[in-house]
Amino acid sequence: xxxxxxxxxxxxxxxxxxxxxxxxxxxxxxxxxxxxxxxxxxxxxxxxxxxxxxxxxxxxxxxxxxxxxxxxxxxxxxxxxxxxxxxxxxxxxxxxxxxxxxxxxxxxxxxxxxxxxxxxxxxxxxxxxxxxxxxxxxxxxxxxxxxxxxxxxxxxxxxxxxxxxxxxxxxxxxxxxxxxxxxxxxxxxxxxxxxxxxxxxxxxxxxxxxxxxxxxxxxxxxxxxxxxxxxxxxxxxxxxxxxxxxxxxxxxxxxxxxxxxxxxxxxxxxxxxxxxxxxxxxxxxxxxxxxxxxxxxxxxxxxxxxxxxxxxxxxxxxxxxxxxxxxxxxxxxx
Amino acid sequence: xxxxxxxxxxxxxxxxxxxxxxxxxxxxxxxxxxxxxxxxxxxxxxxxxxxxxxxxxxxxxxxxxxxxxxxxxxxxxxxxxxxxxxxxxxxxxxxxxxxxxxxxxxxxxxxxxxxxxxxxxxxxxxxxxxxxxxxxxxxxxxxxxxxxxxxxxxxxxxxxxxxxxxxxxxxxxx
Amino acid sequence: xxxxxxxxxxxxxxxxxxxxxxxxxxxxxxxxxxxxxxxxxxxxxxxxxxxxxxxxxxxxxxxxxxxxxxxxxxxxxxxxxxxxxxxxxxxxxxxxxxxxxxxxxxxxxxxxxxxxxxxxxxxxxxxxxxxxxxxxxxxxxxxxxxxxxxxxxxxxxxxxxxxxxxxxxxxxxxxxxxxxxxxxxxxxxxxxxxx
Numbered sequence: 001x002x003x004x005x006x007x008x009x010x011x012x013x014x015x016x017x018x019x020x021x022x023x024x025x026x027x028x029x030x031x032x033x034x035x036x037x038x039x040x041x042x043x044x045x046x047x048x049x050x051x052x053x054x055x056x057x058x059x060x061x062x063x064x065x066x067x068x069x070x071x072x073x074x075x076x077x078x079x080x081x082x083x084x085x086x087x088x089x090x091x092x093x094x095x096x097x098x099x100x101x102x103x104x105x106x107x108x109x110x111x112x113x114x115x116x117x118x119x120x121x122x123x124x125x126x127x128x129x130x131x132x133x134x135x136x137x138x139x140x141x142x143x144x145x146x147x148x149x150x151x152x153x154x155x156x157x158x159x160x161x162x163x164x165x166x167x168x169x170x171x172x173x174x175x176x177x178x179x180x181x182x183x184x185x186x187x188x189x190x191x192x193x194x195x196x197x198x199x200x201x202x203x204x205x206x207x208x209x210x211x212x213x214x215x216x217x218x219x220x221x222x223x224x225x226x227x228x229x230x231x232x233x234x235x236x237x238x239x240x241x242x243x244x245x246x247x248x249x250x251x252x253x254x255x256x257x258x259x260x261x262x263x264x265x266x267x268x269x270x271x272x273x274x275x276x277x278x279x280x281x282x283x284x285x286x287x288x289x290x291x292x293x294x295x296x297x298x299x300x301x302x303x304x305x306x307x308x309x310x311x312x313x314x315x316x317x318x319x320x321x322x323x324x325x326x327x328x329x330x331x332x333x334x
Numbered sequence: 335x336x337x338x339x340x341x342x343x344x345x346x347x348x349x350x351x352x353x354x355x356x357x358x359x360x361x362x363x364x365x366x367x368x369x370x371x372x373x374x375x376x377x378x379x380x381x382x383x384x385x386x387x388x389x390x391x392x393x394x395x396x397x398x399x400x401x402x403x404x405x406x407x408x409x410x411x412x413x414x415x416x417x418x419x420x421x422x423x424x425x426x427x428x429x430x431x432x433x434x435x436x437x438x439x440x441x442x443x444x445x446x447x448x449x450x451x452x453x454x455x456x457x458x459x460x461x462x463x464x465x466x467x468x469x470x471x472x473x474x475x476x477x478x479x480x481x482x483x484x485x486x487x488x489x490x491x492x493x494x495x496x497x498x499x500x501x502x503x504x505x506x507x508x
Numbered sequence: 509x510x511x512x513x514x515x516x517x518x519x520x521x522x523x524x525x526x527x528x529x530x531x532x533x534x535x536x537x538x539x540x541x542x543x544x545x546x547x548x549x550x551x552x553x554x555x556x557x558x559x560x561x562x563x564x565x566x567x568x569x570x571x572x573x574x575x576x577x578x579x580x581x582x583x584x585x586x587x588x589x590x591x592x593x594x595x596x597x598x599x600x601x602x603x604x605x606x607x608x609x610x611x612x613x614x615x616x617x618x619x620x621x622x623x624x625x626x627x628x629x630x631x632x633x634x635x636x637x638x639x640x641x642x643x644x645x646x647x648x649x650x651x652x653x654x655x656x657x658x659x660x661x662x663x664x665x666x667x668x669x670x671x672x673x674x675x676x677x678x679x680x681x682x683x684x685x686x687x688x689x690x691x692x693x694x695x696x697x698x699x700x701x702x703x
Contacts, residue, residue: 114558115558116558116559116562119559119562119563119566120562122566122570123562123563123565123566123569123570124565126565126566126569126570126571127565127569127570129570129574130542130574130577133574133577133578133581134539136581137535137577137581145581148581149578149581149582152574152575152577152578152581153578155574156571156574156575156578159570159571160571163566174643176642
């Protein structure tokens with residue numbers, strides 16, 4: 001009985017934590033954008049505006065729900081779930097920290113550990129695009145449709161680079177298990193894959209921006225051209241669900257980058273660190289990449305769509321292939 | 335025809351990344367700069383005499399009766415037809431005063447023509463800028479809402495005389 | 509538990525597969541196909557091939573079906589009645605053709621699977637050589653099954669080239685005929701295409 005309870009407790013804790021973090025990200029987005037524009041940002045609701053996400057949530061609940069005329073009602077309702085669901089599923093294998101004792105049982109601080117966890121994250125988070133495509137298609141609006149089309153083209157192009165960048169890390173550590181990848185980076189700062197695979201790091205980082213539809217690759221939304229892109233016709237909690245999905249996907253991708261290239265929960269030069277130090281380290285590393293998402297968004301202008309495709313297919317894919325090839329060669333030779 | 339010459343980009347610029355890093359460093363520095371936000375209800379804008387806010391009626395020194403003689407010049411000058419005046423006779427020396435003086439603040443465009451048209455210095459643009467209420471009717475201001483003691487408008491009155499005197503001098507010399 | 513799950517997944521798989529053929533809108537066909545892939549991934553997982561399941565999701569659900577959706581949305585195909593106008597075969601004839609070729613394909617795959625099953629049976633493999641072991645899988649794929657693997661990729665490449673050639677020829681033909689009949693309109697069309 002206890003293992004089941006432990007599992008439930010872990011799920012609740014991690015899921016709740018990530019959702020809270022996603023809510024915090026909406027505030028952070030507004031705060032960081034304000035700072036970069038010499039403003040202060042939301043500061044009226046609660047101290048420093050900390051209750052702003054709550055206020056936004058309440059507002060979303062009370063908004064009127066609209067289903068446009070001619071929209072496909074089934075898919076229109078299904079799309080937000082499909083957008084948010086996969087991102088939340090991908091949380092399951094993220095290693096937040098190492099050994100921990102819950103209800104007297106030793107366990108690890110991640111909902112599940114299994115040998116193919118890295119592959120699982122990529123496979124599941126890649127499904128998030130269906131929500132965007134179907135949301136765009138079922139809205140019966142040209143802007144939404146174009147947003148959905150762009151999202152699908154973009155996702156397919158950049159997933160290749162993402163997986164190939166991941167592959168070179170996997171080749172380095174010889175396992176698809178995120179825990180083993182973390183273990184392989186234990187020790188000092190120089191053990192991080194960031195130094196051993198700089199090109200893969202760069203490609204992975206760029207691909208995560210495209211995968212999560214963030215600036216400068218946010219062609220699925222693209223306000224100046226497409227009004228709001230795939231979520232033009234959405235309102236109320238459906239709209240909110242799209243955004244929760246987007247922020248959770250960002251958290252997943254940031255924590256994946258931290259895990260694959262910065263050693264995840266591993267504390268440099270302190271192998272036997274207690275779990276809360278590991279968790280703090282992990283959150284620090286992930287937090288940096290989350291901040292990077294916001295920082296880049298309010299710094300760079302949007303690409304043009306053909307530039308995006310050119311970058312994906314003509315630059316990133318060949319580089320990623322080359323990187324895998326060279327890594328494999330070096331590994332097999334030495 | 336405009337010919338746009340494309341700038342030849344160097345290799346570093348074409349690689350994006352050095353330029354991206356440069357842009358990021360700029361925005362990072364901005365984050366720690368002093369913020370320019372004015373926290374509105376607590377910190378209000380500093381107005382000067384030049385500020386042309388909503389028009390207000392000047393009270394005479396007894397703080398009861400208006401300087402207005404309801405001549406109707408401001409009503410005629412108003413390009414937005416925001417002013418409505420009904421005059422009546424009075425026992426006071428000026429013989430006429432407004433029974434009803436209404437400015438529809440929803441129509442008023444704050445142009446200041448009424449101020450310039452007024453022969454009796456009875457209406458001036460104040461530094462009051464805020465305009466919000468729950469009904470349209472409440473935003474049609476009557477005498478009670480419009481009247482202000484002379485002291486409240488003194489800054490504007492002095493400024494107004496200042497520029498008008500200058501104009502007068504210039505026209506007399508030419 | 510596992511057996512019940514297998515039957516549930518199998519039944520769902522069949523239901524979705526029927527849905528692929530039955531759906532009036534191409535988009536729903538694709539979604540049903542997606543459901544089939546999910547059930548298949550579940551079955552792989554039950555059979556003890558998590559790598560295969562993950563790859564199934566990654567490649568088919570994550571990439572190929574997205575491309576399908578992309579194409580369907582670009583062409584903006586309506587319901588089947590609209591499709592029928594453009595197709596040479598009647599709808600029932602086409603369905604029969606699809607059913608027959610699917611059955612033939614299934615038979616081929618079944619034969620191949622029966623042939624392969626002795627080599628790929630996870631139970632007969634020693635524990636350290638389980639299919640989950642990526643190194644072993646990769647070694648097999650690049651040594652013993654090198655030829656079938658390369659042949660399959662070559663087949664896919666050939667299909668791709670053939671499709672592009674066919675599509676290009678069709679477009680050129682359309683352009684030629686319209687150019688002969690009404691040059692002004694063809695000019696307009698070409699502009700539209702180019703734009």
